[in-house]
Amino acid sequence: xxxxxxxxxxxxxxxxxxxxxxxxxxxxxxxxxxxxxxxxxxxxxxxxxxxxxxxxxxxxxxxxxxxxxxxxxxxxxxxxxxxxxxxxxxxxxxxxxxxxxxxxxxxxxxxxxxxxxxxxxxxxxxxxxxxxxxxxxxxxxxxxxxxxxxxxxxxxxxxxxxxxxxxxxxxxxxxxxxxxxxxxxxx
Ligand SMILES: [Zn+2]
Ligand SMILES: [Zn+2]
Numbered sequence: 001x002x003x004x005x006x007x008x009x010x011x012x013x014x015x016x017x018x019x020x021x022x023x024x025x026x027x028x029x030x031x032x033x034x035x036x037x038x039x040x041x042x043x044x045x046x047x048x049x050x051x052x053x054x055x056x057x058x059x060x061x062x063x064x065x066x067x068x069x070x071x072x073x074x075x076x077x078x079x080x081x082x083x084x085x086x087x088x089x090x091x092x093x094x095x096x097x098x099x100x101x102x103x104x105x106x107x108x109x110x111x112x113x114x115x116x117x118x119x120x121x122x123x124x125x126x127x128x129x130x131x132x133x134x135x136x137x138x139x140x141x142x143x144x145x146x147x148x149x150x151x152x153x154x155x156x157x158x159x160x161x162x163x164x165x166x167x168x169x170x171x172x173x174x175x176x177x178x179x180x181x182x183x184x185x186x187x
Pocket of ligand 2: 164169
């Protein structure tokens with residue numbers, strides 16, 4: 001059975017990881033397992049920006065994809081950027097094995113708002129589903145309620161659900177059929 005692995009960088013709240021794993025299992029139907037956490041991704045830190053380059057985190061994840069993994073989702077507390085973009089909530093390979101999400105800008109505290117753990121966890125789940133969706137070949141969806149809709153700002157994250165719309169679900173099911181055929185050939 002192929003598995004989606006969650007790979008925490010540094011220490012991530014257990015409640016957050018459990019909620020994320022449960023939601024991703026519901027949406028994608030793959031077993032969810034967790035890799036031993038690795039140190040904070042200081043190798044990717046840009047000291048001028050005080051942010052980590054998300055492409056370097058993806059590269060790091062790609063270097064340690066378990067044999068039975070269908071996908072690996074990195075989770076970091078560090079703020080992430082892609083050169084040319086001031087920040088990203090996450091970054092994924094389209095149709096590739098690796099994705100990563102940053103929790104930094106999902107905290108109400110980041111915006112000097114009162115802490116709200118439930119809201120925070122809902123946001124984490126949405127971003128996890130979104131980035132994993134990209135790894136399964138899903139592109140941005142026009143439905144603002146769909147987890148695959150584009151989020152440049154937190155308001156867009158809060159508007160959408162942590163689930164795929166019907167169209168995206170159909171596309172995902174097509175992809176996974178192909179994935180199981182491929183893994184059958186590899187044996
Ligand atoms: Zn996206
Ligand atoms: Zn959709």
